[in-house]
Amino acid sequence: MARKTTKAKAKATDPGQEFLMTLRELGKEKGIDEEVLFEAIEAALISAYKRNFSAKENVSVTLSRETGHYHVYALKQVVEEAENDITEISLARARAIKPDYEIGDEIEIEVTPADFGRVAAQTAKQVVVQRIREAERGIIYEEYMERESDIITGIVQRVEKGNVFVDLGKTEAILTPSEQIPTENYTHGMRIKAFVVEVKKTNKGPQIVVSRTHPGLLKRLFELEVPEIQEGVVEIKSVAREPGNRSKIAVWSKDENVDPVGACVGHRGMRVQAIVDELGSEKIDIVKWNEDSATYIANALSPAKVVSVAVNEEERVSRVVVPDYQLSLAIGKEGQNARLAAKLTSWKIDIKSETQAADEVLDDSMNEVSVVTEESFSAEGES
Missing domain, CATH: 3.30.300.20 (K homology (KH) domain)
Structure with missing residues (x-):
């Protein structure tokens, strides 16, 4: 007796639905509003259509949020007698489509080319990649904008024309010659702490300018090293630096029972010594502020x-x-x-x-x- 075998038919995945799923997952993962992606793709598809099919037509493109399918519409104005078929449609032809059209109305006529899917898919991919890059750059920019006047830790990646590029993980920072301690030699793989001076927006992403010479670096190092400063018991009133050589810092305590200088020096000088080591043996004088x-x-x-x-x-x-x-x-x-x-x-x-x-x-x-x-x-x- 002959055996009968049945093969389960693989359920074909709708490309449109697959695209929508991918788009939404990417948007969620990268923190981008999916509507922003939809609108960006629609705008890019208009350019793609004009470049590949018709440069003269005034068109709009819609990307269905339900099906993921693309539709191209030519926008034409209703006139008595059309003299320009690219931009105009006669009243008679318009009413054949919809009886209540009047002269002066704008009508949309679908003109989606048969092979537009290939162009659309390629364009959509480019737009999504570009938008994700822009979004990631924006996130990095916002993150480091919040860290202006703060300390970051990074690893020296390379030195080019005197500029030191510091790897921060998600991005890199630049340490220009004027912001470098003269006595320091920056080598590949060296771990350093630096003060975020400025975060700029550029076409290539955020540019983070850091400093090893800024007085703010010394101030933040003390704030991180001395618990009494973090708690607000001791306050840094002023800082003066000659980077790599010597610095002075003036401190004050609102609690008469707390010695601000002693708090900053630490037991056996351990607190201030940790900062001296970080700054390449820069001597630090800690003095008491007085009104x-x-x-x-x-x-x-x-x-x-x-x-x-x-x-x-x-x-x-x-x-x-x-x-x-x-x-x-x-x-x-x-x-x-x-x-x-x-x-x-x-x-x-x-x-x-x-x-x-x-x-x-x-x-x-x-x-x-x-x-x-x-x-x-x-x-x-x-x-």
């Missing part, structure tokens, strides 16, 4: 000891006197300590040793005596 300008200026000149500080509040100029043996320390190598203290406090600082200050006082008093003597002789002459 009294003279006291603050004296603190800012640390580690030098100060005898006295006189201030002119209007001109923001100060005159500082230090012991003779502390003068070179107060000024620092090539004026660095005094320069950083001036940046930190936003005051102009004139530093004198006790001997120099005493000599100037003596000179001033001698001048006063000289003036009085001249005036007295003049008075005697007149008498």
Whole structure:
């Protein structure tokens, strides 16, 4: 007896439905509104139709949200007698389609070419890919826009013409020569922390500009390293840097029982040492901020000891006197300590040793005596 076998017919998948499913899954996965994709594809299909079939016709294209099928419609204006068949249709022909058409109405006539599916599918794929790229760039841009003035960690990918490109995972950042610490050598695979200075929108995606020299990097490193700063007990009032060499940071505590300098230094200097290591052995002076300008200026000149500080509040100029043996320390190598203290406090600082200050006082008093003597002789002459 002959055996009868039956083969189950494979259910054909509707290409339109398959396309819709793929489109919606991609939209959901990439966080793109599916309607945005539909509209973008429709706009691209108009260009594709004109490029491949008719450049002169005024057309519209619809992509069915239910079936995934494409339809091309020629847009024509109803006139008494059509003189241009591409843009016009006679009233008689229009009413043959729909009896209530009037002159001046715009009518849509389907003109979908038989082989438009191939062109449409290719165009749709290009549009979807492009939109996904744009959406991903937009997401990355928004993500890093929120991280402006924050620290990011990345790996040095390459160095080109002095610019260092840092791999951040989803994208890359650029560290320009002006934002690099002069004493650092950036090599492939090196892990670094950097401060996000600016995020720009470009045709190739977001451009993230980072810095290793910005004062904000030092500030954020302390905020991450010191719990008292995170909790708001200790506050960073000011930062001054000469990157790779030396920095000063002024701190203050709203709690009298908390030493802000000690909190930033940490047990056995562990907290500040972690930051020094991150910045390539950049020396860091941590000083106590004070609302009294003279006291603050004296603190800012640390580690030098100060005898006295006189201030002119209007001109923001100060005159500082230090012991003779502390003068070179107060000024620092090539004026660095005094320069950083001036940046930190936003005051102009004139530093004198006790001997120099005493000599100037003596000179001033001698001048006063000289003036009085001249005036007295003049008075005697007149008498």
